Amino acid sequence: MPPWGWLLLYFAAHVLGRVLVSPALELDEAEQAVWTQHLQWGYGAQPPLYTWLQWAVFQLLGASVFTLSLLKNGLLALAYVCVWLAGRTLMPAGLAALAAATMLLLPQIGWEASRDLTHSVLLTTVSAATLAVVLALLRSPRPALYLLTGVVAGLGMLSKYSYAGFLGVLLAALLTGRDTRAVLLNRWTLAAVAVAATMVVPHGLWVLQHWGLAVESTAGKLTSAVPVGFFQGLWRGLTSLVLAVLAFAGPWALAMGLLFGRGALQAWSRWWRPQAAPAGSGLHLQALWQRYFVALGLLFLAMMVFGEVTRFKDRWMMPFLFLLPVAFFGCAPELAQHARLPRLRRVLATVAVLVLVLLTARVPYNAMRDKPDELNQPVRELAQALRARGYAGDGIILSNDRTLAGALRLQFPRAHIEVDDGDGNLPTQRPLLWVEPLTDALPTRPHDLVLPYLFSATGDVPARYRYALLP
Incomplete structure (x- = not known):
């Protein structure tokens, strides 16, 4: 060749x-x-x-x-x-x-x-x-x-x-x-x-x-x-x-x-x-x-x-x-x-x-070490769960996490994605979906999603996300 x-x-x-x-x-x-x-x-x-x-x-x-x-x-x-x-x-x-x-x-x-x-x-x-x-x-x-x-x-x-x-x-x-x-x-x-x-x-x-x-x-x-x-x-x-x-x-x-x-x-x-x-x-x-x-x-x-x-x-x-x-x-x-x-x-x-x-192999390898990285996030499953909870896939998606925001753009191509800069001002357009990953041990709330990582073993700590949907 x-x-x-x-x-x-x-x-x-x-x-x-x-x-x-x-x-x-x-x-x-x-x-x-x-x-x-x-x-x-x-x-x-x-x-x-x-x-x-x-x-x-x-x-x-x-x-x-x-x-x-x-x-x-x-x-x-x-x-x-x-x-x-x-x-x-x-x-x-x-x-x-x-x-x-x-x-x-x-x-x-x-x-x-x-x-x-x-x-x-x-x-x-x-x-x-x-x-x-x-x-x-x-x-x-x-x-x-x-x-x-x-x-x-x-x-x-x-x-x-x-x-x-x-x-x-x-x-x-x-x-x-x-x-x-x-x-x-x-x-x-x-x-x-x-x-x-x-x-x-x-x-x-x-x-x-x-x-x-x-x-x-x-x-x-x-x-x-x-x-x-x-x-x-x-x-x-x-x-x-x-x-x-x-x-x-x-x-x-x-x-x-x-x-x-x-x-x-x-x-x-x-x-x-x-x-x-x-x-x-x-x-x-x-x-x-x-x-x-x-x-x-x-x-x-x-x-x-x-x-x-x-x-x-x-x-x-x-x-x-x-x-x-x-x-x-x-x-x-x-x-x-x-x-x-x-x-x-x-x-x-x-x-x-x-x-x-x-x-x-690095993504499953990091999962085996119980150190899931960005590519181990279950974004496809997250998108399916958000649809199941009423999000139609349009309007605005707001997240304080850049990697999650970018990944959600690929999952919801009709939505406009914005990154929350922490100024407290929300976009006025509706519907508005706000999503963030949880990395601490906050108590579970009704608007939390708990999903296994893309690569994970039984007993591993799952990924957690918090969301709010304003129709």
């Missing part, structure tokens, strides 16, 4: 497994189920592109667990394709496909992106598309590629705000190289900027009107809750950054080192001591990675020194370090003939099967 066949089969299996495991939703899935009820220029602390795409898929195929999973896994598959396209400019096509496949060994991409991420998945995909287009532009500068660069940059800014960091680092790496600078210092670059700006301006105006919602909540995730001194904050930031990078890239780097040994060390050393550029090419792409990682380090340092950032998470590395396989194999194209490539293929196949099995 060709590589594309395996890619489609792998992500089709992910979609099937997600549909079969539960009709309930993870938090990010639930947010999309709620947000896609309306098209807006912004949603919460995130740019709108993912929600727009999810809205379009819902319009075509309906709102369901299947369509939620279809979009995310389609974007993940596209990320692998874009990394392969980027790699093809640096190495043989077969090695580029294998390099792209090693992203499975980056835990945040191979595991967490399939478990419960949305905007970060789109961000990684658009960042990979940006890299592929820019490398193609460096090889063959022409107007169409400049305009396409503007399009993907605009899509990136509408995907997640951290894309600006990735784009800035990439531009810095290009501008500081004599062989790449001339490609950017071109009149068509202004056209690319105009295209990107045109795409982003409407959302930018929305951000200005919702500054606290869009920016301040994001900024709060980067700093310590308790003020600390400069040097203590810098130490915390450096420690957090090192741990985040190790968590993101450590398993991948370990696998490359164990498999390729001295070949891996030579590839990594060329990031800092690039070989001479091939004669007549005009481009020194190994040196590009050196400049990229230096610029990335300076960005993180500036965030700690000037932005007082003290916390980094491994998933925040996705748009910056997804290109590790491209840089690694691009600096060592001789690995295409390495005797251990078949072993790498077996490792990747084993990891792919393990990820599929573990993702599918």
Whole structure:
């Protein structure tokens, strides 16, 4: 089977497994189920592109667990394709496909992106598309590629705000190289900027009107809750950054080192001591990675020194370090003939099967440990019980739990779902159904529903919900 066949089969299996495991939703899935009820220029602390795409898929195929999973896994598959396209400019096509496949060994991409991420998945995909287009532009500068660069940059800014960091680092790496600078210092670059700006301006105006919602909540995730001194904050930031990078890239780097040994060390050393550029090419792409990682380090340092950032998470590395396989194999194209490539293929196949099995089995496994998670909620049974108690499935559904609110949208497609923000104001439209999950030992009332979890053993504590129906 060709590589594309395996890619489609792998992500089709992910979609099937997600549909079969539960009709309930993870938090990010639930947010999309709620947000896609309306098209807006912004949603919460995130740019709108993912929600727009999810809205379009819902319009075509309906709102369901299947369509939620279809979009995310389609974007993940596209990320692998874009990394392969980027790699093809640096190495043989077969090695580029294998390099792209090693992203499975980056835990945040191979595991967490399939478990419960949305905007970060789109961000990684658009960042990979940006890299592929820019490398193609460096090889063959022409107007169409400049305009396409503007399009993907605009899509990136509408995907997640951290894309600006990735784009800035990439531009810095290009501008500081004599062989790449001339490609950017071109009149068509202004056209690319105009295209990107045109795409982003409407959302930018929305951000200005919702500054606290869009920016301040994001900024709060980067700093310590308790003020600390400069040097203590810098130490915390450096420690957090090192741990985040190790968590993101450590398993991948370990696998490359164990498999390729001295070949891996030579590839990594060329990031800092690039070989001479091939004669007549005009481009020194190994040196590009050196400049990229230096610029990335300076960005993180500036965030700690000037932005007082003290916390980094491994998933925040996705748009910056997804290109590790491209840089690694691009600096060592001789690995295409390495005797251990078949072993790498077996490792990747084993990891792919393990990820599929573990993702599918984690819900019943958590139930066996008496730790039911979000996907173990009996939302289909809850919907049936609410219908049996008189709810016709229209009007307003109000819940203080985001995951439950999103799941109920899929169960009651004619209803409008709202999340209770705790201000005490109820919608005026009727009928109004208010539902909340109960997690404490409150005494049972007539308007309580007690249902077994989707996966549970005899004697396990059941799920409990409280509701009120205003006709």
